Amino acid sequence: MDLEERRTALDGAMDARGYWPERSPWLRETVAALPRDGFAPDRLWQWNGRAYVAVDRSTDPGGWADALYAGVDEPAVTQVTGGLASSSISAPGVVVDMLDSLLPEPGHRVWDIGGGQGWNAALAAWRAGPGRVVSTEIDPDLAGFARRRLAAAGLQVEVVTGNATTAVFRERFDRVIATYARERVPWTWVEATAPGGRIVYPWGRLGHLALTVADDGRSASGWVQGMAQFMADRTAPAPPTAGWAGYSAVRGDGPAAAERRTDRDLAPLEGDWGLRFALRVAVPDAMITTGRDEEGVNAWIHDGRSSWASFSAVGDGTTVLHQGGRRRIGDELMTAWTAWEDLGRPEPYDYGVTVTPDRQWVWLHTPDSEPRWPIHEAAAAASR
Structure with a gap:
C-alpha cells in the first residue's frame, strides 16, 4: 500500500x-x-x-x-x-x-x-x-x-x-x-x-x-x-512514572501501614472513562494501574512521591485494600468514587474549568456551581 x-x-x-x-x-x-x-x-x-x-x-x-x-x-x-x-x-x-x-x-x-x-x-x-x-x-x-x-x-x-x-x-x-x-x-x-x-x-x-x-x-x-492523552510539558516537573514500575518505586518493600476489606467491585476502573475522569478530577496525582486475574480486577495506585495503595481481588466480590505512606490514597479514591456516584455519575463532558490570575478550578455543570475542585501545579515525581 x-x-x-x-x-x-x-x-x-x-x-x-x-x-x-x-x-x-x-x-x-x-x-x-x-x-x-x-x-x-x-x-x-x-x-x-x-x-x-x-x-x-x-x-x-x-x-x-x-x-x-x-x-x-x-x-x-x-x-x-x-x-x-x-x-x-x-x-x-x-x-x-x-x-x-x-x-x-x-x-x-x-x-x-x-x-x-x-x-x-x-x-x-x-x-x-x-x-x-x-x-x-x-x-x-x-x-x-x-x-x-x-x-x-x-x-x-x-x-x-x-x-x-x-x-x-x-x-x-x-x-x-x-x-x-x-x-x-x-x-x-x-x-x-x-x-x-x-x-x-x-x-x-x-x-x-x-x-x-x-x-x-x-x-x-x-x-x-x-479524552485524548498528550505529551507532558517539557518545562514542568516530571510526571509520576505510570504502571508497575512507578508503583514499585513508591511502594518499596516495607509492610503496609493499613489493611481493610471493601466490597467495591473494581471492574469499572478498567473501562469506565466517566469514573476514571472523575477520579482524575478529585485525586489528580493518583496514578492508577489495573490488572485482572482469576479472582477479579486488581488495582495499584501511587502518587509518585510517598503514598501507595493496592486493591487485591479475593474472588467473592470483595477486595483487600493495603496502603501506606504519608496519606491514605486508597481511601481518597474510594471517597471520590462514592461522591461521583452520589452526583449521578456525571460524564467527562459535564465538567469544565475556570482560570483566573490567582487560581484555577474544575466545576460540574456550570462555572458557578458546587462542588469545585482546585487545580494545583503538578509536583515533581520522586521516590520515597
Whole structure:
C-alpha cells in the first residue's frame, strides 16, 4: 500500500468513525491537502513492548508508513529522549477534534503552542490564512524542521523557538491551541488571547478543554471537549512514572501501614472513562494501574512521591485494600468514587474549568456551581 492509498484509507476510517466534524467541513479538505506524511521526519519510533525502536523511511518505507498511518487514534512518535517519547505527530482523530474545538475562522490570528513538526500549524494556517499563525516550539531542532516543512508546503507561518509559558507578543490572538499537556493554564496564555477568544489545551494526563476568555480579560472558562492523552510539558516537573514500575518505586518493600476489606467491585476502573475522569478530577496525582486475574480486577495506585495503595481481588466480590505512606490514597479514591456516584455519575463532558490570575478550578455543570475542585501545579515525581 503506497502513501496515497494510506491517506485514502485514513479518510475512510475517519468517516466510518464519525470523526469528521459536521460544523468544520474545512478540516477534511485541509487534511487531504496537507497530509501528515508531509510533516513526518524520515525516522519514526515504535514501542516493541520493552523499548522504542527506530523505523527508518530509507530502509523500511512500508514500516515507516505503517507507523505514520497506524490508525485514527494512533500518534506517530517522532522523537525519543532518555528512552521516553518526547515528541509526536498526534493521532489524526485528536488533531481534528481539537481544531474543531478551536473554531478558527479565516483572518483569525492563531497561536500554535508546542509546534513539533508543524502539521498542526499547517492545518491552522490553511484555515486562518497567510501570516496569521505563529507557532512556538521550545526544541530548536524541531522548530527548524517545522520551518522547512511549512515553507515547502507554501505556508506563511512564523515559527518561534522558545518557551511558550514566558512568551510575550505585541498583538493578541483570536485563537490559542496547545499540543502538550498542562495541569494549569499559564496566565500568560490568557493575557495573549483577545476577549472572546478561545484557548484549547490538553489538561494534564486526560482530556482536553476549550476555554473562552471573558470580555474583561480577567478570566477564561469552558468545557471538556475530548479524552485524548498528550505529551507532558517539557518545562514542568516530571510526571509520576505510570504502571508497575512507578508503583514499585513508591511502594518499596516495607509492610503496609493499613489493611481493610471493601466490597467495591473494581471492574469499572478498567473501562469506565466517566469514573476514571472523575477520579482524575478529585485525586489528580493518583496514578492508577489495573490488572485482572482469576479472582477479579486488581488495582495499584501511587502518587509518585510517598503514598501507595493496592486493591487485591479475593474472588467473592470483595477486595483487600493495603496502603501506606504519608496519606491514605486508597481511601481518597474510594471517597471520590462514592461522591461521583452520589452526583449521578456525571460524564467527562459535564465538567469544565475556570482560570483566573490567582487560581484555577474544575466545576460540574456550570462555572458557578458546587462542588469545585482546585487545580494545583503538578509536583515533581520522586521516590520515597
